[in-house]
Structure formats: C-alpha cells, structure tokens
Amino acid sequence: MTEHTGPAIQSARQRVTQKTKAPVWALLFESIVRGVTGAVILVLFFLMGTILFRGGGQITPEFLLQAPRDGMTAGGIFPAIMGTFFVVLFMIIMALPLGVFGAVYMVEYSKGGLMSRIIRAAVNNLAGVPSIVFGLFGLGFFVLFVGRNLDYHIYGVPRTAEEVRQIQAELAPLRAEAQDEAMALADEQDIVDPAEREAFIEQYVEEQMPAVSRTVFGQGAMFWAAATLAILVLPFVIVATEEALRAVPPSTREAAYGLGATRWQVIATVVLPQAKPGILTGAILAVARGAGELAPILFVGVTFFTPGLPLTEPINLGLFSIPVVNPFEEFMHLNYHIYTMATQHHDPIGTRGIQFGTTLVLVALTFVMNLMAIMLRRRYSRKG
Amino acid sequence: MSIAIQHSPQANPAPAGGKASDKAYLQVKNLSVHYGETQALFDVSFDTEKHCVLALIGPSGCGKSTLIKAINRILELTPGTRIGGDVLIQNESIFGQKVDLITLRQRVGMVFQRPNPFPKSIYDNVAYGLRIHGVKDRPTLDEVVEWALKQAALWDEVKDRLRTSALDLSGGQQQRLCIARALAVQPDVLLMDEPCSALDPIASGKIEELIMRLKQDYTILVVTHNMQQAARISDYTALMWLGKLIEHNRTEDVFTNPKEKITEDYITGRSG
Numbered sequence: 001m002t003e004h005t006g007p008a009i010q011s012a013r014q015r016v017t018q019k020t021k022a023p024v025w026a027l028l029f030e031s032i033v034r035g036v037t038g039a040v041i042l043v044l045f046f047l048m049g050t051i052l053f054r055g056g057g058q059i060t061p062e063f064l065l066q067a068p069r070d071g072m073t074a075g076g077i078f079p080a081i082m083g084t085f086f087v088v089l090f091m092i093i094m095a096l097p098l099g100v101f102g103a104v105y106m107v108e109y110s111k112g113g114l115m116s117r118i119i120r121a122a123v124n125n126l127a128g129v130p131s132i133v134f135g136l137f138g139l140g141f142f143v144l145f146v147g148r149n150l151d152y153h154i155y156g157v158p159r160t161a162e163e164v165r166q167i168q169a170e171l172a173p174l175r176a177e178a179q180d181e182a183m184a185l186a187d188e189q190d191i192v193d194p195a196e197r198e199a200f201i202e203q204y205v206e207e208q209m210p211a212v213s214r215t216v217f218g219q220g221a222m223f224w225a226a227a228t229l230a231i232l233v234l235p236f237v238i239v240a241t242e243e244a245l246r247a248v249p250p251s252t253r254e255a256a257y258g259l260g261a262t263r264w265q266v267i268a269t270v271v272l273p274q275a276k277p278g279i280l281t282g283a284i285l286a287v288a289r290g291a292g293e294l295a296p297i298l299f300v301g302v303t304f305f306t307p308g309l310p311l312t313e314p315i316n317l318g319l320f321s322i323p324v325v326n327p328f329e330e331f332m333h334l335n336y337h338i339y340t341m342a343t344q345h346h347d348p349i350g351t352r353g354i355q356f357g358t359t360l361v362l363v364a365l366t367f368v369m370n371l372m373a374i375m376l377r378r379r380y381s382r383k384g
Numbered sequence: 385m386s387i388a389i390q391h392s393p394q395a396n397p398a399p400a401g402g403k404a405s406d407k408a409y410l411q412v413k414n415l416s417v418h419y420g421e422t423q424a425l426f427d428v429s430f431d432t433e434k435h436c437v438l439a440l441i442g443p444s445g446c447g448k449s450t451l452i453k454a455i456n457r458i459l460e461l462t463p464g465t466r467i468g469g470d471v472l473i474q475n476e477s478i479f480g481q482k483v484d485l486i487t488l489r490q491r492v493g494m495v496f497q498r499p500n501p502f503p504k505s506i507y508d509n510v511a512y513g514l515r516i517h518g519v520k521d522r523p524t525l526d527e528v529v530e531w532a533l534k535q536a537a538l539w540d541e542v543k544d545r546l547r548t549s550a551l552d553l554s555g556g557q558q559q560r561l562c563i564a565r566a567l568a569v570q571p572d573v574l575l576m577d578e579p580c581s582a583l584d585p586i587a588s589g590k591i592e593e594l595i596m597r598l599k600q601d602y603t604i605l606v607v608t609h610n611m612q613q614a615a616r617i618s619d620y621t622a623l624m625w626l627g628k629l630i631e632h633n634r635t636e637d638v639f640t641n642p643k644e645k646i647t648e649d650y651i652t653g654r655s656g
Contacts, residue, residue: 111463251500255562257458258494259513259569260486269516270502 051360058357067307072341073351077358079306083222083331084291084365090226090327091233091290096283098230099237106238107245108267127235134296138228139220143300148218157215171209178208216328220301223327228296233286240282244275277376284373288366294335303330304340334362409434409603410455410573414469417450417459424450427469428629430622437595437604439618439635441611442650446624448607449497452575455605456492457485473573490517493566495576499558501550501565506533506542509550509561513569528568536564537594556587563594574598576606580613592617611651615639623647 066076102119110116151157158164168175182204191197248271256266272279294302306329341355342348408431417425425447432438440448453459455471457478471478478488490513501509510529511519519525529546533539538560542553550561559579566574576595580588595604595617608614614621615635622632623646631638631647642648 249500251496251498252502254458254461254494254496255500255502255565256512256516257461258456258489258496259516259565260489261516262486265516269512274503 048363051356051363054352055356055358055360058353059360063357064361068305068354072305072345072354073347077332077334077337077354077361080332080334080337080358081361082325083302083306084334084362086325086327087222087226087229087297087331087333088287088291090223091229092283092287094227094230095233095237095286095290096279099234099282099286100241100279102234103238103241103245104267104272107242108263108271123235123238126231127239131232131293131295132298134228134232135298135300137231138224138296139299142224142227143218143220146217147215147221147224150217151215155216157218175205175209178205181208220299220303220330221328222301222325222331225297225301225331226327228300229290229293232293232296233290236286236289237279237282240285241275241279244278244282245271247278248274277379281373281377284369284376288369288373291362291369292335292366294333294339297333298336301330302333302336304332304336304344306330306332334358334365338362406434407431409474410605411472411475412451412455412469413472415451415454415471416468417447417454418466418468419462420464424627425454426627428624428627429469430629430632432603432605432620434603435599435601436619437599437606437617438620438622439614440605440607440622440624441609441614442624442630444609447627448624449577450627451624452494452577452605452607455573455575456489456494458489458494486517490569491571492573492575493569493571495559495562495566495574495579497578498582499555499562501553501558501561503549503551505547506550506553506561507546510564510568513565517569532564532568533561535567535598536560537590537597538564554587556583556590559583559587559591560594563591563598567598572603574602574604576604578607578609581609588613611639611653623650625650 063076064081065078067079068077069075102123106116106119110119148157148159152159152163156167158167179201182201185204186197186200189200191200252270252274253266256270261269338355338358341351341358345351410432412431413429415425415428416423428447428451440451442448450459454467455478459465459467467479473491477483478492502512504512507529510532511525514525514528519528530539530543533542538557541557542561550558553561559582563574563579579595580591583591592613595606598604599619606614606618618635620632621635621638623630623638623644625646631642631644633643638647639651642651
C-alpha cells in the first residue's frame with residue numbers, strides 16, 4: 001500500500017473527516033421549510049375541520065335522499081348528488097375509450113411522425129386551457145352547433161332569423177286559414193269585446209299551427225355537459241394510458257411477436273391487460289377531477305332546481321320497471337348547488353347549513369374516488 | 385420512418401427437398417443490416433445443417449443478436465432497420481412476397497436473453513401461441529401444454545401448479561417455460577439469444593442439457609458469450625467480429641484448429 005501524503009490529499013482528507021458544523025443559513029432554510037409545511041397542514045386542517053364541523057350535522061337520510069323544498073331552504077340535495085354522479089359517469093364513458101384509443105395509437109401505431117407530434121402538442125395544450133374556456137366551447141360547439149343542427153335536421157327547428165322568416169312565409173297560408181276559422185268561430189260564439197276577441201283568435205291560431213320551436217338537443221343538457229367534461233379530462237386519460245402502455249416491458253411484446261402474434265393480438269392480449277391497472281388509475285383521477293369542476297358545465301345544462309332526476313319513460317319489465325336517466329335534460333349538480341345557494345339564493349345566510357352539507361358530500365365523493373385510485377395503484381405496484 | 389426491406393431477387397429455383405437441402409437447411413446469403421446510418425451486419429453468409437446446434441460466438445455488439453433476430457424477422461419491429469441479402473429455410477426465402485410473417489414466426493421460434501414470461505399463469509403462457517393461432521379446443525390445449533412442458537423438462541416441477549402465475553417461478557424455470565412456450569407452436573427452427581446469461585450455473589446446465597436433447601427435433605441457433613458452453617453444446621460454431629462472419633466450421637475444428645488469427649485470439653481469451 002502506498003501512503004497518500006501529498007498536501008492536497010491531506011487537506012482533502014482533513015476536510016472530509018472533520019465534523020462539519022451546519023452554517024446559519026442551513027438552519028434558517030430548515031426552519032423555513034418546516035414552517036411552510038406546518039402552515040400548509042394547518043390550512044388543510046382548518047378547511048377540513050370547518051367543513052366537517054359545520055356540514056357534519058347536516059347529513060341526515062333526508063338530506064341525502066330528498067329534493068330541495070320550501071324555496072330551497074329545506075329538504076335535501078338528492079337530485080344534485082345523482083346529477084353529479086351521472087354527469088361524471090357519462091363523462092368517463094365518453095373519455096375513456098377516446099383517451100385509450102388515442103394513447104394506443106400514439107404508443108403502438110404511430111412511428112413518431114408529424115401526426116403523433118400534433119396529437120402530443122394538442123394534448124399538452126388542452127391540459128393548460130382554463131376550464132371556463134371549455135365551458136364556452138361546450139356551449140358554442142355542443143349546444144349551439146351540434147345540438148341546434150341536430151334539431152334542425154331532425155325536427156326542422158329553425159336556427160337563424162332568416163330560417164324563422166322562411167318558415168313563417170311557408171306557413172302564412174295556413175295561418176291565414178286558421179285566422180279565418182277563428183273569426184268564424186268567434187262570430188258563432190258571439191265574442192264581441194275586441195280584446196277578448198283578439199285573445200281568442202290568437203290562442204286558436206297558435207293551437208292550430210304546427211310547433212316549430214321544440215328544441216330537444218339545442219339546449220343545455222347533461223349529455224353536453226358530460227361531453228364538455230370529457231374533453232377537459234381527455235389529456236389525463238391519454239397521459240395515464242400512455243405511461244401505462246410504455247411501462248409494459250418491450251421483452252414481453254417481443255415474446256408475443258416471436259410467437260407469431262399480430263400487432264392487434266399483441267395489444268389486446270399482452271399490452272392492454274398489463275396496462276389495465278394504470279389505465280384505471282388514470283380514469284379514476286379523471287373522474288375525481290371531472291367531479292370537482294363547475295366552470296365547464298356552467299353554460300351547458302346545469303340548473304338551479306329540478307324536483308328529481310331527469311327521467312325518460314322507465315323500461316318496463318312487468319314486475320318492476322327500471323328508471324332511465326334522460327341525458328338530454330337539464331340537471332342539478334353539487335358544485336352549482338353550492339354556488340347558487342351562496343350567491344344567488346334570496347337567503348344565503350339561512351341556507352349556510354345546506355351549503356356546508358353539500359360541500360361535505362362533494363369533498364367526501366372526491367376523496368373516496370382518489371382513495372380508490374391510490375389503492376389501485378398500490379395493488380398494481382406490489383404485483384409488478 | 386418506414387421499414388425498407390431490400391433483398392436480392394432469388395435467382396436459383398430450389399431443388400426439391402431431399403438430403404441435399406438437409407445439409408443446407410437454413411441458408412444465410414449476403415445478409416447485411418443497417419440501423420439508420422450504422423451498419424450492424426456486413427455480408428454474412430453461411431449454411432446450417434438440419435437438426436444441428438450452431439453456436440454464434442463473438443464479443444458484445446458484434447451482430448450475433450442482430451443476425452438471429454433477422455431470421456424470424458423480429459428485427460423489422462425496430463424502426464429504421466434496413467435488411468439486405470436473403471435468408472432461406474428449406475430453399476425458401478423468408479423475405480418472399482408470399483411469406484406470411486405469422487407463419488414464419490411460428491416456424492422459427494425464439495428464446496430471449498432474459499426470461500420474459502407473460503404475467504399470466506404457467507398454463508396460459510404455454511397455451512398463448514396456440515390461442516393466438518386460433519386453437520380453442522380444451523383437450524388439444526391441455527395435451528400440447530403438457531407435451532411442451534415435458535419437452536422443456538419443466539413438467540414435473542410445475543404440473544401441480546399450472547394455474548399459478550409464471551412470475552412466481554425461478555429464473556431458470558422461467559427460461560424453460562419460455563422454451564416450452566416457443567415449442568408449443570411446433571417450430572422447426574429455434575433461435576436462442578444468450579438463453580443462459582441471466583441464469584445461475586445449475587439452471588444453465590439444465591438449459592444446456594435441454595438444447596442437446598432438442599436438437600434431435602429442431603435446428604437450433606444459439607448465441608452465447610460462454611466459450612465452454614459453445615464447445616459443449618454445439619455441432620458448429622460461427623465467430624462474429626464487428627458485424628462480419630470470421631469463421632464458421634465444425635465446433636471441434638474451430639476450437640482445436642482455428643483457421644483465423646482472430647478466432648484463435650478470441651477463443652484463447654487474448655482479445656474480445
């Protein structure tokens with residue numbers, strides 16, 4: 001063994017073996033870090049504590065299972081809970097296949113060309129768009145463009161003033177005929193008072209004319225709200241799926257290809273089954289995010305009050321019938337309920353309890369969904 | 385990026401079957417491979433006899449793995465790969481117009497460097513190849529799974545737990561499972577890319593025994609870094625060096641009487 005005795009080496013050894021004292025700035029830094037952490041935890045506890053303390057007493061079976069009544073000052077929030085649940089359900093039904101297919105395309109099919117770079121840029125930018133912009137987009141695209149055009153092509157509902165005039169012109173002879181009939185009827189029934197006569201004629205004509213303003217799709221609805229939220233959470237689903245797909249080791253893909261599997265078989269039998277927990281985790285996080293948003297659905301179907309769930313004709317199975325949610329109706333939502341109770345209600349102080357109760361339900365719902373995501377991920381990582 | 389496959393048009397029409405083609409069961413002709421700008425294989429040509437073991441030796445990065453991955457055309461999955469030259473199995477080009485990739489990969493099985501079982505049960509791993517080729521019949525699957533596991537000398541160890549996850553097996557067992565999985569689709573040729581490099585000596589010994597037994601029914605190409613292993617298990621040995629084939633001969637000749645200086649240096653450990 002050679003001794004290292006050069007002066008540089010000796011001083012280095014001294015520096016390394018010497019017990020170093022922490023300088024003042026290090027202590028300062030440490031205490032700042034501790035303080036900030038403590039402050040964050042304190043804020044969280046204060047927030048949660050307030051919601052729990054003031055909302056907890058509100059949670060009764062009645063609150064959870066009944067509609068609001070007495071001018072929204074009593075009753076429960078059942079329609080809002082179900083509205084939130086269903087809008088998020090429809091959202092994930094739309095976003096999951098779209099996001100998974102998009103990610104499968106990017107990871108498995110595209111060869112890193114222009115197309116996939118465009119998609120990637122789009123996904124990244126989509127994630128950064130303020131959520132109110134999604135709301136405006138939902139109104140402009142889904143309700144006004146898609147919805148109004150569907151109404152026009154299916155039910156002949158006019159879209160523009162020009163079309164309204166056109167239809168009125170087409171209906172003019174019919175209207176004149178109805179007017180004549182109405183006047184004859186008025187004469188028959190001896191209606192002489194001018195105001196009364198005019199009202200009678202107008203009512204009769206309206207009854208005779210075919211309805212032209214029956215909007216079905218061209219209005220805010222749960223379906224459009226779900227579609228808007230689906231676009232909002234699409235980047236989350238795509239990114240989570242992409243990560244899960246890339247985490248599948250190339251060696252298992254090679255093994256499948258080596259046995260003669262086609263690309264589709266490799267994806268369906270090897271890649272997707274292994275990526276499933278990761279995809280599910282992404283989906284649940286998307287659900288939690290979607291449930292917490294209000295701005296995107298503000299203009300596309302959320303409403304102040306509905307007495308119950310928007311339902312269509314139930315499916316009758318003889319012994320019992322299954323209620324079916326009508327996705328083309330307006331709906332109540334927990335987030336909007338909190339907002340309206342706090343800012344639009346005639347008695348925002350008196351309904352504080354309801355506000356806190358609704359908040360607690362919302363927080364609990366989101367918390368449960370996040371918990372599910374964490375448990376899934378943990379199960380996944382333990383297996384891998 | 386697209387994958388371009390260039391290969392010389394097949395000039396000589398094949399003589400039909402017979403002993404002559406057994407001598408040259410698998411023919412590699414002027415095979416060159418480029419990864420983008422880098423050339424990985426230079427004009428490699430050799431023939432392999434039917435039901436023999438050919439060991440490919442050479443230092444890391446010399447193109448051994450590239451060569452065997454070209455033979456079941458799994459190499460083409462890597463974007464930017466260009467292949468020139470030809471590979472013939474029983475006088476039929478694997479790059480021919482009417483060659484079906486799926487059939488080719490069924491005929492030319494592959495075992496990889498690291499055991500890569502699917503995260504499925506032992507049974508489902510072995511049955512995978514048959515299932516993707518459309519076999520659903522339960523008794524057939526049962527029979528083939530048992531046969532393949534016996535071929536791979538794994539049956540006795542796993543017969544009571546076919547439904548448990550393949551990932552619970554030891555490394556050596558996993559590698560034999562991968563061999564069974566490759567055998568289940570009834571290949572003619574087996575490509576093995578350093579099948580023992582991730583295994584301990586006892587597990588390696590089992591795989592070696594297995595290879596020597598399997599050559600009665602299969603033509604085997606095995607890449608190895610282990611000179612003793614090549615000497616023990618192979619009938620022929622080929623030395624690769626920087627993408628070129630340096631020497632290809634009967635194993636005892638390569639090891640006892642090498643013709644090339646590079647071969648002599650490599651097998652005696654003076655280089656590489």
